[in-house]
Amino acid sequence: PAMNxxxxxYGGSLENRxxxxxxxxxxxxxxxxxxxxxxxxxxxxxxxxxxxxxLTDASKTAQLxxxxxxxxxxxxxxxxxxQGALHSESNIPHTPDRLxxxxxxxxxxxxxxxxxxxxxxxxxANKHIRSGHFDFVGFGRxxxxxxxxxxxxxxxxxxxxxPCVYCYCCVSQIYVLKPVKCAVNPxxxxxxxxxxxxxxxxxxxxxxxxxxxxxxxxxxxxxxxHHVTLLESGKRLxxxxxxxxxxxxxxxxxxxxxxxxIKQSTVTVELNTVATVERLQQLGVDEVIVATGARRDxxxxxxxxxxxxxxxxxxxxxxxxxHHPELHRKTSAFTRLMTAAGAKTGITxxxxxxxxxxxxxxxxxxxxxxxxxxxxxxxxxxxLAERGRNITVIxxxxxxxxxxxxxxxxxxxDELRHLGVVIITNASDxxxxxxxxxxxxxRGQRRxxxxxxxxxxxxxxxxxxxxxxxxxxxxxxxxxxxxxxVTYIEGAMESAAELAVQFA
Numbered sequence: 001p002a003m004n005x006x007x008x009x010y011g012g013s014l015e016n017r018x019x020x021x022x023x024x025x026x027x028x029x030x031x032x033x034x035x036x037x038x039x040x041x042x043x044x045x046x047x048x049x050x051x052x053x054x055l056t057d058a059s060k061t062a063q064l065x066x067x068x069x070x071x072x073x074x075x076x077x078x079x080x081x082x083q084g085a086l087h088s089e090s091n092i093p094h095t096p097d098r099l100x101x102x103x104x105x106x107x108x109x110x111x112x113x114x115x116x117x118x119x120x121x122x123x124x125a126n127k128h129i130r131s132g133h134f135d136f137v138g139f140g141r142x143x144x145x146x147x148x149x150x151x152x153x154x155x156x157x158x159x160x161x162x163p164c165v166y167c168y169c170c171v172s173q174i175y176v177l178k179p180v181k182c183a184v185n186p187x188x189x190x191x192x193x194x195x196x197x198x199x200x201x202x203x204x205x206x207x208x209x210x211x212x213x214x215x216x217x218x219x220x221x222x223x224x225x226h227h228v229t230l231l232e233s234g235k236r237l238x239x240x241x242x243x244x245x246x247x248x249x250x251x252x253x254x255x256x257x258x259x260x261x262i263k264q265s266t267v268t269v270e271l272n273t274v275a276t277v278e279r280l281q282q283l284g285v286d287e288v289i290v291a292t293g294a295r296r297d298x299x300x301x302x303x304x305x306x307x308x309x310x311x312x313x314x315x316x317x318x319x320x321x322x323h324h325p326e327l328h329r330k331t332s333a334f335t336r337l338m339t340a341a342g343a344k345t346g347i348t349x350x351x352x353x354x355x356x357x358x359x360x361x362x363x364x365x366x367x368x369x370x371x372x373x374x375x376x377x378x379x380x381x382x383x384l385a386e387r388g389r390n391i392t393v394i395x396x397x398x399x400x401x402x403x404x405x406x407x408x409x410x411x412x413x414d415e416l417r418h419l420g421v422v423i424i425t426n427a428s429d430x431x432x433x434x435x436x437x438x439x440x441x442x443r444g445q446r447r448x449x450x451x452x453x454x455x456x457x458x459x460x461x462x463x464x465x466x467x468x469x470x471x472x473x474x475x476x477x478x479x480x481x482x483x484x485x486v487t488y489i490e491g492a493m494e495s496a497a498e499l500a501v502q503f504a
Contacts, residue, residue, distance in 0.1 A: 002052045018061050025068040039072035039115065040065050044102035047090050048080035055102055059109040066110045074115040074138060075103040084410030092141065092171055093118045094411060103134040119166065122153055144170050144182045159260060163253035168407035169490055175406050183405075183490035184254055186497035194497040197504040199224045203286040205503075206231060208275040208466065211239020213481025213492035214291035215258040220500035222265040229268045229283055231275045237262060239293055240482070241489070247379040254489070275466070277473045288475045289499065291492075294482035295463035298456060301371065303432030308365075309454040312376065365452020366390055369437050371430060372457030373423060375403030375488060378412055380457060385419040392449060394424040394439060395458075403488055460486045 004011050010019050021040070028038055042062060046052030062073050077099055079086035088094040096119045103116035117138035120128070125137035142149055146162040153161075162185055169183040182188035187195060203226050207218045210232030218230045236242075238255050245252030262269060273279070280288060298304050298311050368384055370377045373395035385391045393400065393416075400423050401409035416423065426442035438448045462485040471477045480495035481487070487495070 001057065002046065002049050014057060014060055015064070018064050021061075022064055022068045025065065025070055029069040034069075037071050038069070039074055040070045041074040041076055042106075043078045044075050044099060044106060045077045045090075046079060047077060048083045048086045049078075052080070053078070055105055058102070059106050062106050062110050066112050070112065072113040072115055072136070073106065073110065074117070075099055075106055075134070076117070077102065083414075085414035087407050088168060088411045091118070092168070092407075094166060095119065096121065097124055097128075100128055100133060104128075107132075107134055122149070122158060122161075141166070141170055144180070144188045145185050159257075161257075163250070163257055165248075165250040165254050165489070167250075167489070168405045168411075172405035172407045181490075183488075184493060186494045190497075194501050196220055196223045196500070199226060199504050201503075202226055203503060204284060205229070205287050205289060206275065206280050206283055206285040207289045207291060209239065209291035209293060209481070209483070210234070210237035210269070210271075211291060211293055211481060211492065212241045212254070212258060212489055213293075213483075213496050214239070214289070215262050216493050217289055217291065217480060217496035217500050218267045219258070219261045219265050220496060221503065222267045224500065224504055226503065228266070229270060229285070230262065231270050231273045231279070233272070233274050235272055237269070237271075244379075244489070247376075247383045251489070277470065277475075280470070280475060286476065287503070288470050288477045290464075290467040290470070290477060290479045290483050291481045291496075292463065292466055292483050294460040294486050295465075297459045297461075299371075299459040301430055301432060301456065304454075304456060306432060306434075306454075308435070308452065309432055309456065311456050312458075312460065364389065367450050367452045368392075369394060369449075369451040369454045370457055371395070371454065373397060373400035373402075373425065374457070375401070376460075377457035378404065378416065380455065381416055381421050382412060382419065385416065385421050390420070391416075392422040392424065392437070392451070394427050394430060394437065396425075396427055396430070398426055400425055403486070462486070 001017065004017050006012070009016055011017060025038070025040065032038065042058060042065065043053050044058040045055055065073060077090040079090040081087070089098070093099065099116050099118040100120065103114050107114040113135035115136040115138055116134045117140060120137055128134060129137065139149060141164045142161075145164040146152070149161050152158060165184055167183050170180055170188075173180050180189050205218075205221050205226055205228045207214045207221075207228060207230045210230055214230060214232070215237060218228050221228045230237075237259055241251060241255045241258075245255050296312050303309070364384070366388075367390045370381050370391065370393045373393045377393055377395070378401060381391045381393050401413060404412065413423075424439070424441070427439040429438075429440045431438045432451075432454055433448070435450060435452065436448050437451050437454065438446065441447050460482070463483050464479055467477045467479045467483065478499055480499050481492040484495065485491075
């Protein structure tokens with residue numbers, strides 16, 4: 001109704017606007033006969049578009065489609081494309097079960113089966129199908145993340161499904177005219193190039209670093225038949241993905257999946273272990289893979305040495321660890337809370353406990369400034385704003401959101417606006433004063449605002465120091481993940497797959 005301005009028999013009334021669709025269905029049915037299945041994907045609404053398609057329109061159109069001879073209707077939706085957040089609110093919604101109510105309403109209007117999709121988890125789909133809300137569920141993003149999802153459900157092993165983290169890597173490719181890919185599954189669109197094939201020459205590998213890159217390459221090499229030892233200096237696997245899963249919870253499902261795959265593999269895991277030349281010599285390894293992540297130095301910002309300023313590493317440690325000597329002075333209250341909670345529950349190192357405690361309490365003031373408007377800074381801003389903090393994000397870049405895929409970036413910027421987060425770009429000469437931030441704006445004016453705490457989400461870069469040392473010691477050494485430069489989850493998984501295939 002909003003777009004169709006025709007004044008002939010293809011415009012005006014609903015029946016006229018649906019005429020082309022009905023003619024197409026009739027023509028197809030005439031060609032394929034009654035025995036061939038035919039269904040129609042139908043918009044159940046146009047979100048954000050004034051005078052757009054309504055659910056009432058869609059229900060009436062569904063009745064016309066059924067009468068024309070369709071065998072089923074797939075319920076979807078569309079949106080006002082001028083509103084960035086809505087690109088992840090209709091056909092690929094960020095909100096779980098977004099289209100279920102629409103599907104349920106349309107099902108009441110027709111007798112043929114109803115299919116729907118839109119961030120419906122398998123357990124939720126099972127519940128809705130059992131309740132008769134719709135008849136079939138469609139998976140899109142989830143099948144890019146794991147094409148074997150249906151088989152794993154049939155086998156009764158849903159925990160083995162590689163999870164979609166709803167980062168919009170796949171769909172964002174369309175916007176920039178590039179082929180599809182998946183951030184968590186490096187084999188998507190590279191099935192021949194990166195498939196896991198048993199090696200005809202078994203080697204001994206040491207993987208240093210238990211983050212996503214280290215875990216992914218370790219499990220891949222193990223499946224190829226190699227002997228793999230995974231060395232992690234911390235007390236649990238996860239690396240920066242632990243922090244990423246708190247700032248953006250869907251990442252936690254990927255972390256759980258990777259940990260499970262390592263647990264069920266032949267990989268030998270050594271926690272609390274520093275990878276030294278001596279230890280690697282003891283292992284008798286043929287190849288060493290360094291996946292220790294990025295180097296995170298505090299940028300040269302005036303006033304960054306003050307007690308109320310946190311570096312990225314300190315912030316990560318605050319919300320992912322109960323013990324961190326460097327943070328004891330700044331976060332003693334948080335540590336006491338975690339210790340008490342752990343003693344009460346008996347699970348002092350549980351990531352779920354850490355996640356719960358971080359929701360209840362963070363040793364931070366009301367007014368927080370985040371220096372850095374890239375992926376980490378913006379997701380952290382959202383996390384803290386949802387917990388009642390007044391957030392200002394400041395950066396020298398001209399645009400916020402580097403590192404975020406286009407569709408995700410459009411959404412998070414809109415969400416931050418609704419949360420009241422202030423984003424300042426094109427800032428120069430940033431300095432941290434006594435409980436305040438000073439900077440020069442794009443007009444050359446010197447400005448300032450108050451800050452109880454400052455979090456510096458900048459300064460990450462590739463770190464090849466360990467790899468260089470090991471190479472000099474005579475080891476065949478390879479770098480993957482953020483140790484080669486900040487590439488986030490996609491870079492971690494892709495570099496792991498690219499390296500592993502070289503040893504097939």
